[in-house]
Amino acid sequence: MMFSEVVATAEKVAATSSRLAKIDALAALLREARPEEILPLTGLLLASPRQGRLGVGWRGLTSLEVSHATTSELTLADIDGSLDELAAVSGSGSAAARSSTLGRLAARATADEWDFLVRALLGELRTGALSGVLLDAIAKAADRPSASVRRAAMLSGDLGETALLALTGTAEDLDEVGLRVGRPVQPMLASTAASPTAALEMTGEASVEYKLDGARIQVHRHGDEVGVYTRSLADVTRRVPEIVDIVRALPATDLILDGETLSLDEDGGPRPFQETMSRFGADVAREVALRPWFFDLLHVDGRDLIDEPLSVRLGELERVAGEWRMPGIVTRDADAAEQLSREGLAAGHEGVLVKAIDSPYTAGRRGKSWIKVKPVLTYDLVVLAAEWGSGRRRGWLSNLHLGARDPDGEFGEPGGFVMVGKTFKGLTDELLRWQTETFPEHEERRTASAVFLRPELVVEIAIDGVQRSPRYPGGIALRFARVKGYRPDKTLADADTIQSLRALLRT
Structure with missing residues (x-):
């Protein structure tokens, strides 16, 4: 397969808002792929190459000074081979070796091919070809039921392998994919609601549990062998020995547990999110210990529980991991749910999760059975620059x-403005058009990738909080920032201060 076909399809997918058109385009591409091309193809389409971490970042990819090819000659196999080379580089001289490999690849690629590849390697494709769309495209290309493909992907935790099985195997092969202790599965996801009361209206009787500001973990145990995986299914077992010890001591032989972990301060309160995440960034244990809270049980001693109602899974979870369970209550009472939410927030947690008590565990799906409720914070900030978009x-x-x-x-000049983050979330086509027309009127300077503005435009931004960050002078970065709207009624003096944002950090 020519790499230009992949790029052209990705551009076609990005250019349409029609889900059906995206599926048709991706299915046509998948049908053309040879068996050995399916894994690298799905990895690139998801901006998650099959090789995993390649040791290259934005600076290394964008600083190359090469002349691109004027005609397309690269195949998908060429790209995959170069990524294999990058993944194999290690030790002394690795930076130079990676730069050399990237340089050769960039020179053989056309400008459009290189642009696509850079965005795929950085996880910034934004074509709308998310896993759900690609799953439906796989089902269409393979002429398999969508439900069978989705379930296989959920239980295998690997969309590429699912695509390969669907496109080259039989319907029976696909249906035989099941839970396997030691193989992580995609986690069940939650929708959102404005309040616990609103969430209960959607779920009916529910388990209302604390929503921690921690890291999602999935823990597998077979005998004395324990594996701990992150939300993205990365294996972090060696980095969390205390969690391994806790699970190894539970009264069962085979387990698959779903939960969260975070570190606690001396008073038992949650430490900042980054301190928890820092434990996943090294191969050795750190000073700060992690404590797990488990809220679901998918398998116990040869028995799969994902199709059982939550009430059954919670009963087994209490039996197996009682003292390590997530705090919560089962209720229909909105007042009780609101009270638990207030208690969680007062303890420094994010809010609550409201889970229908009769719901099965639908791995990898974001439905209405689990509802998260977190307070939304809004701040008036100033636009300092805008980057040119890609894809659609x-x-x-x-x-x-x-x-x-x-x-x-x-943190800078008195009366100045301190950068605290970036976002493209919440921007409608109408806002994008307005920004493109209006921002040049406020332009101070520009580069090939961005237009820098005089600080004159106030925008209302919703966030879930802030986190410590060395990237920006103020030492913080916004979490999950999204645009609510521009505020022409407000002046720069009305903009929120860096001090008010820093006050959100937990001390």
Whole structure:
């Protein structure tokens, strides 16, 4: 398969908002793929190459000075082979070796092919070809029921392997995919609601549990062998020995547990999210210990529980992991749910999860059976720059650089603005068009990738909080920022300060 076919299909998918059109385009591409091309193809389409971590970042990919090819000659196998080379590089001289490999690849690629590959390697394709769309495309290309493909993907935890099985195997092969202790599965996901009361209206009787500001973990145990996996199914077993010891001591032989972990301070309160995540960034244990809270049980001693109602799974979870269970209550009472939410927030947690008591575990899906409720914070910030979009946003000013006011110059010039994050979330086509037309009127300078503005435009941004970050001078970054709307009624003096945002950090 020519790599240009992959790029052209990705551009076609990005250019349409029709889910059916996206599925048709991807299915046509998948049908053309040879068996050995299916894994690398799905990895690139999901901006998650099959090789995993390649040791390359934005600077290394964008700083190359090469002349691109004028005609397409690269195959998908060429790309996959170069990525294999990058993945194999290690030790002394690795940076130079990676740069050399990237340089040769960039020179053979056309400008459009290189642009696609850079975005795929950085996880920034934004074509709308998310896993759900690709799953339906796999089902269509293989002429298999969508439900069978989705279940196989959920239980195998590997969309590429599912595509290979669906496209080259039999219907029976696909249906035989099941839970296997030691093979992580895609986690069940939650929708959102504005309040516990609103969530209960959707779920009926529910388990209302604390929503921690921690890291999702899935833990597998077979005898004395324990594996711990992150939300993205990365294996972090060696980095969390305390969790391994806890699960190894539970009264069962085979287990698959779903939960969260975070670190606690000396008073028993949650430490900042980054301190928890830092434990996943090294191969050795750190000073800060992690504590797990389990909220679901998918398998116990030869018995799969994912199709059982939550009430049954919670009963087994209490039996197996009682003292390590997530705090919560089972109720229909909105007042009781609201009270638990207030208690969780007062303890420093994010909010609550409301889970229908009769719901099965639908791995990898975001339905209405699990509902998360977190307070939404809004701040008035200033637009400092906007990056040119890619994919279907090509030609529009999209990703915003956001700044908070620094009245006393604590982090820069007095009365200036300190960058606190970026976002492209919440931008409608109408807003993108307005930004592209309006921002040049406020332009201070520009580069090939962005337009930098005089600090004159105030925008209302919703966030879930902030986290410590060395990237920005103020030492913080916004979490899950999204645009609510521009505020022409507000002046720069009305913008929120860096100090007010820093106050959200837990001390």
